[in-house]
Each structure stands twice: as C-alpha cells, then as structure tokens.
Amino acid sequence: MTSIRVFENAFAGQVRKIAVTAVLLGLAAGIGRTQSAEDLRITVGKSIVIDYPGDIRQISTSDPTIVDAxxxxxxxxxxxxxxxxxATMVVWSKADQRMFYNVTVELNLEPLRRILQDTFPDEKIDLHSSRDSITLNGTVSNKDIADRAVALSATFAKTVVNNLTVASPIEKQILLRVKFAELDRSKAQQFGVNFASTGALHTIGTISTGQFNSGSVSSNAGSSTLSVTDALNIFAFRPDLNIATFIKDLETNNVLQILAEPNLVTTNGKEANFLVGGEFPVPILQGVGAAGAVTIQFKEFGIRLLFTPIMTANKTIKLALRQEVSTIDFANAVTLQGFVIPALSTRRAETNVELTEGQTFVVAGLMDNRETTALTKLPVISSIPVLGSLFKSKIENKNNTELVMLVTPEVTEALGANDPKPQPYFPQEFLKRMGPEDVPAAKSKAKTKK
Incomplete structure (x- = not known):
C-alpha cells in the first residue's frame, strides 16, 4: 500500500502539514517489477508526503519545474x-521495483472560492481549474455579478472561462382591487355620509378637479364638512384604515350599491383593462343614396376600467387610471331608416395618482341626475274633460346617483423556479375529531342519567 500525506509550502520554503493521510493503491508482492501508473493531483504551493511500500533507491521527475520530489x-x-x-514521477526501490505517478499540478482555488462566497453570498458559483485556466459555472441573478466574478477570477489565472448563466428576472406584478359602487346622493345626505371624516388620526386631503366647489377639511375629522357628493375628488386613505367596514355599512342601509368588484393583475408598466357589460348593434350606412349598403357595427357598453401601473424607485405605485360607466339610453334614441338606434349615457373619469402599496383611494363625482314621469289612467274615462283628471295620476321620480370607485393596489411576485409551492392549509380546529362528550345533546343526556 502507498499512502500520501498532504502538506503546503509556507514562506521561505518551509513545509507545513495541512491534511490527513490519503490512501492509494500501491505495489503488491508477487506482481512484476513495474507497477501501473497512479494519478495524483496537487495544487501549486502545496506538498504531499508519499509513504512508499519499499526502501527507496532513486526518484526521477520528467519536469522539475512542475513537480519537485x-x-x-x-x-x-x-x-x-x-x-x-x-509531469511523471518514477520511483525505484532497492528491490529493483518501479512505481509510476502521473502528477497534475492545478491552481489553488480555495482563496478564490472564499472571496466569491463572501462577496456574493446569495449566488451559486462553482469553480473548476485546468492548468492555468479557471472555469466558472452556476447561475447568478444579473450580468453585473457575473462580470465582477470574472474580474475577481482573472487575478488568480491567466484564462477565465465564463459559463455563468444569468437568471431571468422575475417581474413584479401589481394587483388592483377595485370596487365600482353607485351612491344614492339623497340617502347619502340623509345619513350624513362623509368619506373625509375618518377619525382624528386618519384625516385626509382631497384633490379637486375644479368642476365643483370643494368643501373644507378641518384638523378635527369629526367636524369635517366635506361630503363625497360635494366635489369630484380623489380621496386617499391610509392602509391601516378599515374601509371595507365603512362600505359594508353603507350597503346595509341601501345608501350604496356595489356594481362590480374586479381584481386586475398586470406587470410593471403594462396596461390592463376590464369590461363588464355587452354590445349593441348600430346600423352604419355605407355609400350615398338608396344604393348605399347598411352594415352593422357593435358598440360596447357597461363598466370599463383601464389602468397602467409603474413601480417607482421609492417603492410607490404610480397609476394612470381611466374608469367609465355607460348605459343604453332609449330616451335619446334616434330612428334611421326604420332602425331605432339608442344613445349611450356615459360617465367617464381619468386620473393619475401615486400612492403606497395597500393604500386605498376613491374617485367620486360622476353624477347621474334623472327625472322620470309615470302616468297611470283608466282608458276612455280619463279622456273626459275635467272629470277625467279624477281617473288618472302622474308620479314624478327624481333619481340622483353618483358613481364611486375604490381602488387598492398591491404588489405581488411570481414564484421562482426553486421556490416552494404553496400548500392548502386547514386550521387545526377544522380537523379536530369530536367525541360524544363534545356534542351538546350528549352532554345534556349524560347529566340527566347522573
């Protein structure tokens, strides 16, 4: 058996032991005078001690500048x-036996490996050496880290082979939680609905468009005089304010009706849109005169939302937002060649706002005022002069509503390739096994028996 002990050269040619003994196959008794070559790998600046199985007579190396023995x-x-x-090293024993060693001297990669690990602790970089070259393998998060790793490796070797792969960045996604609601202005004034009154610690401000005169907000939110129906404003709420409870209370009192609750997701800087409604046909006359053909073109109506989010360096979200609510209006319909073409009643708002994640803002002031008259009468009798007025009635209704949109942006990230997949979670109480003593009926029977 031939054993090898590893050492490292210190300053001024001193030898220092750095490893334990490693065992190699050696020359066995009864085998010929020449043993097959053994492969050895050492690094520059290190030394190893080989325990030879016999008494050494002579040692020779093919290149003393590479290996010294x-x-x-x-x-x-x-x-x-x-x-x-x-290089090749040959050892002769006094028993006239020869042993060949194929020795490869490589770079010492441990210092470079420690530097890369300390500099880029979150990256996975593997090192391999072949004579005077270093090969970098693995995956890094961006090109800048790959270039810096190559530059550090170049100080240890003349040739650096860059096999690093730059991982594709995971784009941030913005989730927009939207509530479209229609507010009854008459009931809102009756109940004293005030979005600006949110508590002394949550006093907010408004941004008026100038379309209507804005109210005033005092430092004491309880005495605030600004109502949601006073102006077309953007109301910004703090993330810790429970707006959902406030909206639910308005729904319970029939002051507010939720029209739609879409959740839209898009990547940074990309537009997302949402439409709930339908399309109605509109005849379009092609050509001039009676010879012109009539084609049908469909127009969209309903609730539409378009938004484009942009993440800023300050980790805020800029939103370019457009909302629109359109309904078919037969009261203003037109007739064209026997076709009744309804009009569209549209309420639209466009705004740009910057806010933090989880902060809710409200766009309000899209008002719709309608007056309807319902006439009820008895046939024939109601047409009699003077007397006929006793047999007919007219009811006038005034409907004053306002479209309100509440928007809450959130930042989400897609799972990476190595990220654990989320698993279904059930509370422990849900899976708890119940015994007869846990059932109220069983408890009452047990007490009766006692």
Missing amino acids: SPVTTREILMSGKGLGS
Missing part, C-alpha cells in the same frame, strides 16, 4: 507542486 526517509517521498501542468 525528494526522499525524506528510506520510505517517504516529499513531492511539491512548483508550476501548473502535468
């Missing part, structure tokens, strides 16, 4: 890596 005792050989490359 000398006997230490009659059965120990000190071999040192001098330069990069490969």
Whole structure:
C-alpha cells in the first residue's frame, strides 16, 4: 500500500502539514517489477508526503519545474507542486521495483472560492481549474455579478472561462382591487355620509378637479364638512384604515350599491383593462343614396376600467387610471331608416395618482341626475274633460346617483423556479375529531342519567 500525506509550502520554503493521510493503491508482492501508473493531483504551493511500500533507491521527475520530489526517509517521498501542468514521477526501490505517478499540478482555488462566497453570498458559483485556466459555472441573478466574478477570477489565472448563466428576472406584478359602487346622493345626505371624516388620526386631503366647489377639511375629522357628493375628488386613505367596514355599512342601509368588484393583475408598466357589460348593434350606412349598403357595427357598453401601473424607485405605485360607466339610453334614441338606434349615457373619469402599496383611494363625482314621469289612467274615462283628471295620476321620480370607485393596489411576485409551492392549509380546529362528550345533546343526556 502507498499512502500520501498532504502538506503546503509556507514562506521561505518551509513545509507545513495541512491534511490527513490519503490512501492509494500501491505495489503488491508477487506482481512484476513495474507497477501501473497512479494519478495524483496537487495544487501549486502545496506538498504531499508519499509513504512508499519499499526502501527507496532513486526518484526521477520528467519536469522539475512542475513537480519537485525528494526522499525524506528510506520510505517517504516529499513531492511539491512548483508550476501548473502535468509531469511523471518514477520511483525505484532497492528491490529493483518501479512505481509510476502521473502528477497534475492545478491552481489553488480555495482563496478564490472564499472571496466569491463572501462577496456574493446569495449566488451559486462553482469553480473548476485546468492548468492555468479557471472555469466558472452556476447561475447568478444579473450580468453585473457575473462580470465582477470574472474580474475577481482573472487575478488568480491567466484564462477565465465564463459559463455563468444569468437568471431571468422575475417581474413584479401589481394587483388592483377595485370596487365600482353607485351612491344614492339623497340617502347619502340623509345619513350624513362623509368619506373625509375618518377619525382624528386618519384625516385626509382631497384633490379637486375644479368642476365643483370643494368643501373644507378641518384638523378635527369629526367636524369635517366635506361630503363625497360635494366635489369630484380623489380621496386617499391610509392602509391601516378599515374601509371595507365603512362600505359594508353603507350597503346595509341601501345608501350604496356595489356594481362590480374586479381584481386586475398586470406587470410593471403594462396596461390592463376590464369590461363588464355587452354590445349593441348600430346600423352604419355605407355609400350615398338608396344604393348605399347598411352594415352593422357593435358598440360596447357597461363598466370599463383601464389602468397602467409603474413601480417607482421609492417603492410607490404610480397609476394612470381611466374608469367609465355607460348605459343604453332609449330616451335619446334616434330612428334611421326604420332602425331605432339608442344613445349611450356615459360617465367617464381619468386620473393619475401615486400612492403606497395597500393604500386605498376613491374617485367620486360622476353624477347621474334623472327625472322620470309615470302616468297611470283608466282608458276612455280619463279622456273626459275635467272629470277625467279624477281617473288618472302622474308620479314624478327624481333619481340622483353618483358613481364611486375604490381602488387598492398591491404588489405581488411570481414564484421562482426553486421556490416552494404553496400548500392548502386547514386550521387545526377544522380537523379536530369530536367525541360524544363534545356534542351538546350528549352532554345534556349524560347529566340527566347522573
């Protein structure tokens, strides 16, 4: 058996032991005078001590500039890596037996490996050396890190092979939670609905469009005089304010009706749109005169929302928002060649706002005022002058509503390739096994028996 002990050259040629003994197959008794070659790998600046199975007579190396070998005792050989490359070492014993060693001297990668690990602790970079070259393998998060890793490696070797892969960045996604609501202005004034009155610690401000005169907000939110119906404003709420409870209370009192609750997701800087409604046909006359053909074109109506989010360096979200609510209006319909073409009653608002994640803002002031008259009468009798007025009635209704939109943006990220997949979660109480003593009926029966 041939054993090898590893050492490292210190300053001024001193030898320091750095590893434990490693075992190699050696020359066995009864086998011929020449043993097959053994492969050894050492690094530049390190030394190994080989325990030879017999008494050493002579040692020779093919390139002393790469490998230096000398006997230490009659059965120990000190071999040192001098330069990069490969060489062959031959050892003769006094029993006239030969042993060949194919020695490869490589770069010492441990210092570079420690530097890369300290500099880029979150990256996975593997190092391999081949003579005077270093190969970098693995995946890094961006190109800048790959370039810096190559630059650091170039100080240790003449040639650096860059096999690093730059991972594709995971784009941030913006989730927009939207509530379209229609507010009864008459009931809102009756109940004293005030979006600006949110508590002394949550006093907010408004941004008026100038379309209507804005109210005033005092420092004491309880005495605020601004109502949601006073102006077309943008109301910004703090994330810790429970707006959902306030909206639910308005729904319970029939002051507010939720029209739609879409959740829209898009990547940074990309537009997303939402439409709930339908399309109605509109005849379009092609050509001039009676010879012109009539084609049908469909127009969209309903609730539409378009938004484009942009993440800023300050981790805020800029939103370019457009909302629109359109309904078919037969009261203003027109007739064209026997076709009744209804009009569209549209309420639209466009705004740009910047806010933090989880903050809710409200766009209000899209008002719709309608007056309807319902006439009820008895046939024939109601047409009699003077007397006929007793047999007919007219009811006038005034409907004053306002469209309100509440928007809450949130930032989401897609799962990476190595991220754990979320698993269904059930509370422990849900899976708890119940015994007969846990059932109220069983408890009452047990007490009766006692």
